[in-house]
Amino acid sequence: MTHRLPPLRNRHAMLLALLAAGLASTACAADEGDVVSLDDARSAHEAGRTLLFDIRERAEHATGVAAGARLLPMSQLGARRAEIPDDPAQPVLLICNTQNRSSAALKTPRKHGFANVRYAHGGMSGWARRGWPMVKPAG
Structure with missing residues (x-):
């Protein structure tokens, strides 16, 4: 898919708007090869083809998680990164x-060569909207 960029003055205005909204770092965090559709994520997870790490915080986990997901709050990601396999043959979401x-x-994992x-894409809010199964987290 080819995207046409708006004229430079419009791109500059858009960038300023993103920065003002605090979204620029999030919007540029990853490229298209880093994202998986929610449908594909669920299929791969349920078939055992990928490890799914739910990085929401503990209070969010209490609302329900995907069965078999590993719970690793984003606030602990740096300290617990050893829990994420770095084997290129083991896909992780x-x-x-x-x-x-x-x-x-x-x-964080990219910085360490993962x-x-x-x-x-779509997260657990999209998962819940689709009515897909969720379980209470263990522990």
């Missing part, structure tokens, strides 16, 4: 509530 935090959180990590 990050999921949050929408995709804003998971796309931004992708920077090329096998991507994020699910």
Whole structure:
């Protein structure tokens, strides 16, 4: 898909608007190869083809999680990054509530050379809207 950029003065205005809204770092956190559709994320997770890490915070986990998801709050991601496999043959997906935090959180594993990590677009809010199964977290 080819995207046409608006004229430079409009791009400048758009960039300023993004910066003012505090969204620029999130919007630029990852490229298209780093994102997986929510449908594909669910299929891969349920078939055991990927590890799903729910990076929402503990209070958010209490609302329900995908069965079998590993719970790793974003606030603990740096300290607990050893829990994320770095084996290129082991696909890993990050999921949050929408995709804003998971796309931004992708920077941490990437900084440490983890090329096998991507994020699910749509997050658990999209999962819940679709009526997909959710369970109470263990513990």
